[in-house]
Amino acid sequence: MTVSSLTQTRDLSIQKNLIPHNWQDYADIPFVIPAMCFPWEIFKPIERDYYTLLYLHLKNERAHDHSDEIQPALFSIPEEEDKSASLLFHPSPAGRKPHPFMPFFRAFELASLQYIEVMVESVYLQVKSNPLFATMCGFTEKIPSYRSFARFDQIMTTNGLWEKARLLVVEYNKGEGVVETNEEAAAVDTSHIEAEATLNKTRKTCSCEGNCDCPRVLTDDNVGVMRKSNAVSYIAHKLSMVCGVKSGLPLTREVFKGNTPDGKTLEPTLETFKTEHPEMAEQLSFILADGIYQTPENQKVTKDVLQAKLVAPINPRNRKDKPTTARGIEKINRYGTPICISGHKMELRGSDREKGQYIYTCPVFHPNAKQEGLTCPLANHA
Template sequence: MKSNPLFATMCGFTEKIPSYRSFARFDQIMTTNGLWEKARLLVVEYNKGEGVVETNEEAAAVDTSHIEAEATLNKTRKTCSCEGDCDCPKVLTDDNVGVMRKSNAVSYIAHKLSMVCGVRSGLPLTREVFKGNTPDGKTLEPTLETFKTEHPEMAEQLSFILADGIYQTPENQKVTKDVLQAKLVAPINPRNRKDKPTTARGIEKINRYGTPICISGHKMELRGSDRAKGQYIYTCPVFHPNGSPPKIRGVGGLIYTCPVFHPNAKQEGLTCPLANHAECCNGAAQGRVFRIDFDQTPQVDVELPQHGRTFEVLYSARTIIERIFGVLKDGYSLRRVHKRGKQAVEAHVDRCMISMHIMANMAYYQTGKANCGWTRNRLQRAN
């Protein structure tokens, strides 16, 4: 309130801002009675009615992030008023924290937040708070159930849920279909898979992501699938299948295409030595066409293969939720929570979401476009 006069004015404090103690007392009353959650739902519904949040979204993004906790792991406190040591039961000071490991060298004592947002609106819609060490893949079902309960009309419109590779499991695919009748769009998570050698002509191996690698070291391009035969169809990334490149005649009368100056090359900078081209493609102008059975690469989603163009276009919209987390943490104080317990963390997240929706509403009325940012220039334009 004090650092952002525009926000204070939007909240109705035009003359005097209440003291910190007043805000703390108000916050405690709202948290204890679960009123922050109700306020969040009202603000989101209001923005949906005003057109700030689009309700006809075809795709939504879901992801998790950590909120640093003001707590010590497994620290307990007494529940009695006894002086000194006693046998009275003790409870954890914060039973919702856990160790969240970002890498082998970085870990946090934190809470885990799962959130859903529309990819076009770019505003958070639903949140769920979990213990810090909860696996990301286990957070999907409760989050989608909450989203369906809070926004049933949007849930009916959704066709795709965009998520990170950690969510890519058969169980989560089934959960998404059962809860929302939607398709989970997530990249391949190779987990413990390894590259597999193959005896196919011109193909060196199938890598751990299910992509054929030719003897020149190039990844083959997925062109489609043959559902009748249960096969994926891959083509050469150097020689365009519909091109008519310049030809040269080599030893034995074989016809080769130029690996360097091909005018219709699919990927710039890729070349194929003539010897490899002869071994792999027999000099075919369109390059190698390679078929592989579905069951040889179970990590690839048959319904929506991750190596195809359709998947790339859909999945490119998922980054919006990463930006939302960044804005919430850097601009709305979501990075760390200073109270303990799941209820207090949920209230903290609700307040951050309410603030973002208020700012987006301001921007929408002044500029005609929702803006969830917080920087001074954006706020001045929104005002």
């Protein structure tokens, strides 16, 4: 991508006079090019919803703020005095203009490119301490307070606007051809997100002082212990994603407790995928996944939800190799692969759908499956 093409930003809300004259020197910083070239205008519907919700949020705060009722009582004005003085206690309801939406939004979206955790505290500190980051986000005047950042994230989170923004990005990528919508296969996998909560920690739901019998709730009801190995474990959330095979980009995601088995996450993840992307779900024939998903239950779920086949390696669990009487075959190993009488694993070449059988070939003599260095001491058995 050339420097001249980078200057043709599609977002006009970043004023050119705010960008350093030698901004090209910063093009290798991860957030600079996305800040200038990403089509941020696709989030205009989110911006409209945010301003409406911000108005309601502030109105609700004022309704519960009784400080304005105290001052008139302390400094009452006699009726015979100039009525214009009463304006001191009844200011215009217009108020000051809110902070612009887009700089906040960019800050939270671009913060992850700085390899920091996307939390209110870290995003605020990044904007406050990094002038280039603040400029690229669009903060043109005094940096808003921490409380403003916290309020922005609260409104976005509690009203599902982050989720709506995610769906807008996916739809944009589909429209631009970044994600192909006519793929025959999609991939499912899980990852983990370390939690900020303490496991099983509770908090009071009341304002009673001291000990009381009021009910308590978990500070985070969707967190669990996720064990990666005997020595490594996390207090975390488990993230299950459906990705396009060609693009590799996530299309759908579901969040579970960290201790939820991977195999149990498939059904709700596929249901969400079908709801969010019905046109893609209709064209899928295969779901690709790790061996941990290979169970009869998940095969049935994949067929029932998407009318597709789950393609996953056989998970051997407690299976053992099985001897067989098939000609030239010594056994079927615990992974379901035939082993010939010379001890070689046969190569899978395809399947016969009419007979419902897989087709395996010899890794020594088949012209399309030969493996370097393999020999067959029993070549005359055929």
